[in-house]
Structure formats: structure tokens, C-alpha cells
Amino acid sequence: MHAIAIHGGAGAAPRASLSAEREARYRAGLAAALDAGYAILEQGGTSLDAVTLAVRMLEDDPMFNAGHGAALTREGAAELDAAIMDGRNMRAGAVASVRHVKNPVQLARHVMEKSRHVLLVGPGAEEFALEEGLALVPNSYFRTTERIEQLAFEQRGEHVSDIVPPTRGTVGAVARDAAGNLAAATSTGGMTNKRPGRVGDSPIIGAGTYAKNGVCAVSATGHGEYFIRAVAAHHVCAAVEYRNLALEEAVRELLHEILRKLGGDGGLIAVDQAGRLVMDFSTEGMFRGARDSNGRRDIAIY
């Protein structure tokens, strides 16, 4: 049994405002990442490699808010966060506020595999990237015309800095490989017009990203501050492990009871030890895809 789920962010544009052409581009991007990740599992590869590749492809796709095409800070720069966790040994790696790393999820994986640390941030994380032989790219690599326009739109609005903007297209993946290992990865540019230095839930192990063999793997997207306070990803797994809740029920309770009560919305994808995939959200939509060795293959937005 092997299975993978991916997301391209919750809080999708209202159905009416999404053109057929853009919808097709989103779907194509999701399908490419999903199938590439699945192919790794199919060839007997690890869940870790599958989620890394799926997230890298979504980072490279300018439609999604991660890597190339990430949302911009109030100063017009991309500032990127990512995390990865290997449920086999519960090792984890994460980076936050990097500005010149083409694929933050890859750097997060280097942190996990080549350093004794879990989280590296800012210029120190970029120094580590150079030590690891990763080439840095100029910040302009990440900025697309569309994100520049979104930022301008946001800044013409009533609030300039501290409102919750519509762009929340974090990307992520969770997978279970044939050997039974779980993995999760998440990458994001954060909120449009965010204050530089603001870090959301994506690179926080236990909040936006978590994986533990025998229990579950989770990648979240949404209003990050609420996901941090709720320790969302670990909460789901703790509910499965300590209360024997079905994964679906644990996810439902988190999104529709706990986070709703706190006032935060978003979504998440999760996989349990049996390879069961759950994708749920409290927003209007969530870009997502799921594929498993029982023949399931879904791409959906609403």
C-alpha cells in the first residue's frame, strides 16, 4: 500500500472569480506534482523522496505560493519558510525567512540530513545553504508580475500591514510508502503584504508539519498563527494516538471545532499508517490532490 496527498493552499479564490483557464493551470500543476510524487512511491522509493519532489514541483510552479511565485512581504520581497519530517525516525528539518533559496524544502531536507539542527532561519540558513553547495538565487527570481500586482492591490486596501490577506497558497505533501514509512513536507511564502520576519505555521514542527510512523503525517495550510497556537499538526496525531480517533475525525475536530472556536480557518492533508488519506478544510476551497495504490486519483479545488 502506498499513498500520497498534496495541497496547494486553502482559501482558494471564490469559485465565481476563478477563470476556466486559471483553474486548468492549477489543476495541471497539482496533477504534475501528485503524479511525480506517486511515481517515486510506485518505483519503491521513500515517502520522504516523494513529498520532497512533490513540494519542489509546486515551489517551482508560479501558480502556487511557495518558491517561484511566492507571496511578497510589505517590502516587496519574497521570504520563504519550509519544513520536512521523516516519520520513520522523527527527524525533521526546517528553514524560515530565507530570501535566496530556490527550493526551501530542499534546504529543509539538508538541515535534517546534514546538520544537527532542526530549524535554521534568515541569513544563517542561507550561509548553511552555501556551505552545503546550494546555489543562491536573487530575490527577483521569486517575484512574479501577478504577485507584484497582488501586493499593490493589498497595499491600496484599507489596511496595509496586519490584516489577513487572501493569498494563502502554502503547498505541502504527505505520503506513506510501501515500507510503511510516513513523511510530510510544507513550503510557503506566507501571507501577502506580511511584515518581514513574520513566520507562520509551515516551518514549525507540530504546527504546520508533522509525521510519526504508526500514527500519522500532516501538512497544513491556512491562517498560520491559529495553527501554531493549536499545535495543529501534532494535535491531529495526538488525537489519533492517545484517543484512538479515526484520522478523519481527528482532522474534523481540529478544523471545524478547535480552530473554528479560536477563529482561524484553513485546511490540511493527512495520511495514517493504513495509508488512508484525509483532505479537509474550513475555507471555501483547498487546492488538493490524492493518489493511492488502490486506484484513487483525485484533483480538486472546492
Next chain:
Amino acid sequence: MSRRSLPAILCLALLPCAWGAAPPPLAGPPPIAIAIHGGAGVVEPSKMTPDQEASYRSGLAAALDAGYAILERGGSSLDAVTTAVRMMEDDPQFNAGRGAVLDQDGDAELDAAIMDGQGPKAGAVAAVRHVKNPIDLARMVMEHSPHVLMIGDGAEEFALEQGVILVPRGYFRTPRRIAELEEARQLHNARGGTPGSGTVGAVALDRAGNLAAATSTGGLTNKHRGRVGDSPIIGAGTYANNQSCAVSGTGDGEYFIRQVLAYDICAQVAYKKVPLSQAVYEEIHTKLQAAGGEGGVIAIDPSGQIVMDFNSIGMFRGARDEHGRREIAMYRDR
């Protein structure tokens, strides 16, 4: 009967002569209590001079009593943990604020977090280099921004916007830490780092029944620039929730992050309905031990029960409650 009135009644029945503190009134408000730590990376007992020991003890006592005094006056657990942590940040003996350990560049790079069990709400900062009291900035993030975590230059920009006066990096450096860095540089390569010596933290329960936790640290000596440990990570080194418990951790941060250690303790209390002491024991002596990590936590539950436990040589710590408990300790037995 409310869950909180039971311990109050037990206290009346069993501990009528507890010194120094009036027993709480029948079915009255929850008992106040505070615990602090000054890190699990303590000096080996054989290397601790009596002068050093006395000095550490007085630093811990000052922070403990200041935090407790706030609770005693009816202040909030949030104010109590903020004050206790700020005092230890200002005390150069501890690895937080002034006297924090130095990174590979010879600078202090500071992390802190605070969490209010009511809400819950949280604020944290990481990798700041010019903020005298990172715990105060973490609290500003919680109270004056919609965010939870701010890092690096952006966090310092926020500090300036909040009217915080930044200090030069030299403020944090002490001769002792400079010497420790030199020693570490000779022992380790640039990617190394000697295990933590003295993160600080506090947890408290106030009269209104609110729990709070706060943690502040300089991290590891000779650490890689930008390395962030568990202290500012909500759920890893710091967590508070009125429904379950409040925790502040110290130790091998990477292990605490992977284990989501602080939250996992509270999740066990809330979901497995185990006593706090058992959840802490499981977390430190089973899970952390098995993973190969070292460290400890202080924790408190809604009944005011304090647990302080560690699997390292020792942990600088202190606890005080209104049943008359007041202790300062460093090792298992003293």
C-alpha cells in the same frame, strides 16, 4: 463541586499549619503557584564551587520570589512568568539575555516565547541580536501584533515600532561566555556547538485559574548562525493551555522540537487523563531518553500541582506555592 475546589478543601483538611500562607478559603479560587528553571545544562557537582552555587541559588530565588509576589498580589500568571524570566535574562549567570552564550560569530542570538493558557494566545521571537529582554518582545508580539512568531531583523523592526530601545551586541557578551566560546571553538568544528547551559523559563497558575508559560534562551555555544532551538517554538519548548497544563523546557532543543515535547505532555494530560507527573515522566525518561536527548521541564496543571523533572545531571530550578512550598534546587538531591 468544581475541579479546583477539591485541592483547596484537601489543603484545608490536611495542611492547616502550612507556614507563611493562609489556606485558601472553602471552594475558593485556585491556589497560586510558580516554578522556574535556569536550564538543564548545569555544571557538574564536582566543579561547582560553594560561591558559584550560592550565586546561582540567589539568582533563582530572586526570580522565583518576584514572580510569586505578583501572584500573591492577585496579579496574572502572565505577569508572573514575564517578570521571573526577565529577571533571569538580566542575570548574567543564566543563558538568556545578558550573559547568553555566543554563536559562531561571537554574538548572542536570542530566542524567547510566552504563552497565555487562556485563549490560548502566544508570542515568540527568534534570532534577535539587539533586544535586551526578548521575553518582553515575545509578549508584545502576542499582545500587539496579529502574529505569533517573528524572527531576525523583522522582529527587531517590530521592536522599534513598539518603542523598544535596542542595545548594542556588546551588551550581551560577558567574559565568561567569550571564554566558553574560545574553548568550544577549539573542541569542535564550526558546525558543532556545545550543549546548552542554562535556558531560563517559568510556569505559573494565578488566582483566576489561568496558566502561563515563558522561556528565553541564547541557545548553544558556538551555534550556527540562524539556528533556532525549541524555546521559541510553541508546543516544543513552551506551551500553556488552561484546560491541560503549562510547560517550559530546557535541553537538547532539536529533540524537543521533533517530539513536540511541551504540547505532548499536555496532550497526554488532556487525552490520556494521566497525572501531570506521569506525563512528564513518560516524556523525559521514556521518549526523550530513547531518542538520545537530554533535558528537563517545569510544568504546572490547573490544580497548581508543580512537576520539575530532568534526565540530565541537574536542572537549576525553583518552586513556590501558597501551601508553603518554597524550594530551590540544582541536582537530584539538592
